[in-house]
Amino acid sequence: MMNTQDEICVVILNYNGLEHLKYCIPSFMQTSYPFLKIVVVDNGSKDVSKNWLRNNYPQVRVIELDKNYGWSGGNNKGIRKCLSEYNPAYFLIANNDIRVDPRWAEQAVAAIKKNARTGLVGFNVIGWGKKGDIHAFEENVAHWRSLCIEETNNIPGCALFVSRSVFESIGLFDEGFFAYGEENDFERRALMAGYTMVKINVPVWHYCEGSFSRIPFRASLLAMRAEIRLAIKYGGCARKLMSLFNICCNPFLKLDTSVSSTRRLRPANPAVNMFLLAWAFIWNMFNLPATIQRRRHDFKRAEAARQKIGIHAPITNAIHA
Numbered sequence: 001m002m003n004t005q006d007e008i009c010v011v012i013l014n015y016n017g018l019e020h021l022k023y024c025i026p027s028f029m030q031t032s033y034p035f036l037k038i039v040v041v042d043n044g045s046k047d048v049s050k051n052w053l054r055n056n057y058p059q060v061r062v063i064e065l066d067k068n069y070g071w072s073g074g075n076n077k078g079i080r081k082c083l084s085e086y087n088p089a090y091f092l093i094a095n096n097d098i099r100v101d102p103r104w105a106e107q108a109v110a111a112i113k114k115n116a117r118t119g120l121v122g123f124n125v126i127g128w129g130k131k132g133d134i135h136a137f138e139e140n141v142a143h144w145r146s147l148c149i150e151e152t153n154n155i156p157g158c159a160l161f162v163s164r165s166v167f168e169s170i171g172l173f174d175e176g177f178f179a180y181g182e183e184n185d186f187e188r189r190a191l192m193a194g195y196t197m198v199k200i201n202v203p204v205w206h207y208c209e210g211s212f213s214r215i216p217f218r219a220s221l222l223a224m225r226a227e228i229r230l231a232i233k234y235g236g237c238a239r240k241l242m243s244l245f246n247i248c249c250n251p252f253l254k255l256d257t258s259v260s261s262t263r264r265l266r267p268a269n270p271a272v273n274m275f276l277l278a279w280a281f282i283w284n285m286f287n288l289p290a291t292i293q294r295r296r297h298d299f300k301r302a303e304a305a306r307q308k309i310g311i312h313a314p315i316t317n318a319i320h321a
Contacts, residue, residue, distance in 0.1 A: 005087075005089055006035055006089050006090070006109055007035040007036070007037065007086065007087060007088045007089055007090075008033065008035060008036050008037070008088060008089070008090045008091065008092060008105055008109070009037045009039055009079075009082040009086055009088040009090075009091050009092075010028060010036065010037070010038045010039065010091075010092045010094055011039050011041060011075055011078040011079060011082065011091060011092070011093050011094065012024065012025075012028075012038065012039065012040045012041070012094045012095070012096050013040075013041050013043060013071060013074045013075055013078070013093075013094075013095065013096060014040050014041065014042050014043065014045060014049055014096045015042075015043040015044070015045055015068055015074075015096075016045045016046060016047045016049065017045070017047075017049060017096040017097065018047050018048060018049045018052055020096045020097040020207060021040070021049055021052065021053065021096055022052075023099060024094075024096050024097065024098060024099065025038070025040075025053070025056075025057055025060065027098070027099040027100050028094075028100060029057070030100075030102045031100065031102055031104065031105050032102045032103055032105070032106060033104075033105030033106045033109075036105060037061065037082070037086055037088065038057075038059075038060045038061065039060070039061045039062075039063060039078055039081070039082060040053060040060055040061070040062050040063070040096075041063045041065065041074045041075065041077060041078035042062060042063065042064050042065060043065050043067075043068045043069060043070075043074040044065050044066060044067040044068045044069075050062055050064060063077065063078055063081055065077060069175075070175070070177075070178035070179050071157070071173075071177070071178070071179045071180075071182055072172075072173035072174060072175045072176075072177050072178065072179075072182045073175045073178070075093055075172075075173055076172045076173055076175060079091060079093075079167065079172055080172070083164075083167075088164060089163070089164055090108070090109065090112070090161060090162065090163055090164060091161070091162045091164065091167070092104075092105070092108075092159065092160070092161050092162075093157070093159075093160040093161075093162060094158065094159050094160075095157075095158040095159070095206070097158070097206060097207035097208070098158055098159055098204055098205060098206050098207070099134075099137060099204070099205040100159070100204050100205075101140075101141045101144065101202050101203050101204065102141075103144070103202060104123065104159075104202050104204065107147050107200055107202045108121045108123075108161040108200065108202070110147060111147065111149050111198055111200045112161070112163055112198075114149065115196060115198075117194060117195055117196050117309070118163075118195070118196050118197070118198055119162065119163045119165065119166040119190050119195030119196070119197070120155055120160065120161065120162055120163070120166065120187065120190055120195065120197040120198075121155075121161035121162075121197070121198055121199070121200060122152060122154075122155030122156060122159070122160065122161070122197065122198070122199040122200070123159050123161075123199070123200060123202050123203065123204040124140065124199070124200070124201050124202060124203045124204065125156045125158060125159060125203075125204050125205075125206050126140065126203055126204065126205050126206065127205055127206030127207060127208045128156050128158075128206060128208075129208070129259045129260055129261055130208060130258060130259060130260065131207060131208045132205045132206045132207060132208060134205060137203055137204075137205035140203035141203055144201070144202065144203065147200060147201065147202070148200065148201040149198050149199070149200055150198065150199055151196060151197070151198055151199075152197050152198060152199040153187070153191065153197060154184075154187070155183065155187060155197055155199065156183070156206070157182065157183030158204070158206045159204045159206070160183060166190055166193075166195060169193055169195075169301070169305040169308075170186075170189045170190060170192075170193050170298070170301050170302060170305060171189075171297075171298070171301055173185075173186055174186070174294060174298070176229060176287065176290060176291060176294055177226050177229065178222055178225075179219070179222045179223075179226070180219075180222050180223045180225075180226040180227075180264075181223075181226025181227065181229060181230050182226070184230060185230060185233065188234060189298050189301075189302055192299070192302035192303075192306070192315050193301070193302040193305035193306060194305060194306045194309050194311045208260055216263075216264075216267050217267055217268075217272075217276065219264050219267075220264045220265065220267040220273075220276050221276050221279060221280055223261070223264040223265060224244060224248070224264075224265065224276055224277050224280035225280040225283050225284065227240060227244055227265075227280075228240060228241065228244070228280055228281060228284045229284055229287075229291055232284060232288070232291050232292075232295070233291060233294070233295045233298070241281070244265065244277060245277065247262070247265050247266060248265050248266055248270070248273040248274065248276070248277050249270045249273050249274050249277065250270070251270050299315060302315060303315055
């Protein structure tokens with residue numbers, strides 16, 4: 001049984017995304033779950049997103065930021081505001097370029113309540129890596145009948161359902177990741193802390209690359225930067241650098257560049273890609289002390305969370321889970 005203690009805050013990050021908000025917000029408004037607060041964090045947009053929201057959806061809370069703080073920074077500010085002003089039990093961290101099945105919230109809550117250690121829930125994302133097929137999404141919504149749950153170790157950050165207890169145990173997103181990699185980092189930290197993650201069969205449609213498609217080289221640099229930083233935090237840095245060099249700069253390696261994650265790592269010719277990779281490496285070397293410090297902080301919090309629930313296995317066993 002659900003009650004007001006099961007309130008959900010939906011945190012939608014927006015940056016010059018008016019064209020996406022025009023389908024995203026109406027979709028969320030169809031949610032069948034009664035205890036829902038929708039918060040849009042505007043990351044310093046220059047378009048008319050904020051005015052459009054206020055004129056058309058006054059019930060949506062808009063948090064205006066003075067500049068673009070990135071995916072992690074913007075979401076963190078929204079989460080903190082929700083924690084200080086509301087009392088949510090759960091959060092949905094959502095991109096502004098998604099559509100949801102009206103039953104997403106009640107089914108996510110049902111899934112997370114089945115196991116006390118489940119901390120994160122993902123959905124059946126249509127458009128993970130490639131632009132979502134809207135007809136496939138509509139068919140999935142029409143034919144959905146009952147909840148199916150499966151354990152996973154990878155949830156797309158475009159629609160990430162999180163128990164409040166996870167944030168309280170391991171902290172918020174690592175703002176050293178401006179964009180890309182932050183959900184991978186957060187999910188690893190959750191696994192290290194002893195939480196489990198599940199995926200449910202409720203469909204979510206994702207446009208894919210709603211904002212960064214306009215600035216492909218910056219997106220590529222940020223993606224490369226994040227890949228290296230993840231390897232520094234969790235091990236395998238040398239292997240990661242060799243793999244990135246092969247993907248980015250090997251002209252004989254055949255890859256499917258229609259997949260967004262691959263396209264970001266191979267945006268142009270090998271010379272340009274090599275320049276971007278070198279710049280990403282230099283950035284990480286310059287920020288190495290901060291990354292190491294953050295690693296220590298995150299591992300310490302994860303270890304404390306494990307001890308609290310009686311997990312005594314070495315934390316390294318969870319890093320590659």
